[in-house]
Amino acid sequence: MPRARNGVAKRLRRKRLLKQAEGFWGNRKSRFRKAKETLLKAGVYAYRDRKTRKRQFRYLWIVRLNAA
Template sequence: MRVKTTVPSKRRKNKLLKQTKGFWGQRKNVYRRAKETLLRSLAFSYRDRKAKKRTMRSLWISRINAALREEGYTYSKFIHTLKTKDIHLDRKILAEMASEHPDKFKQLLNSIN
């Protein structure tokens, strides 16, 4: 008896084409092009989820540094002082304090000096 694979293959192709919705040209509706593009896009997604963490950290550092320079401090000395005083605040929280609550950030600066 001949095995017909029409339904599973059609399902597999439709599943892939559903994921390529919004792509441009043949990349959204021609199976071969769509598959190549989808694999590439998933690789970029994986890579950029890792890169996002580095980007956000550098953004937080820039924000902290800008707030510190207004007060006449440097970033490196500030971080060193926090570590010697055993204050455990991560850069995300410090950046949020610097931009959203500058008065609290100034209190922190005054308390460590």
């Protein structure tokens, strides 16, 4: 009989990850590996763009002040 590896934990982990990938385009929402890669990239973009957002608003603020 083959060794039973922890299938319950594996299923929960995959299910949780695929739940986060809802709304992604194509097979990125249904394939575990693709979803995992895309979520990783999404996290990188989110981190980067949180910094960029502050920069953009500061720029916009300065433009509006100078226009007034």
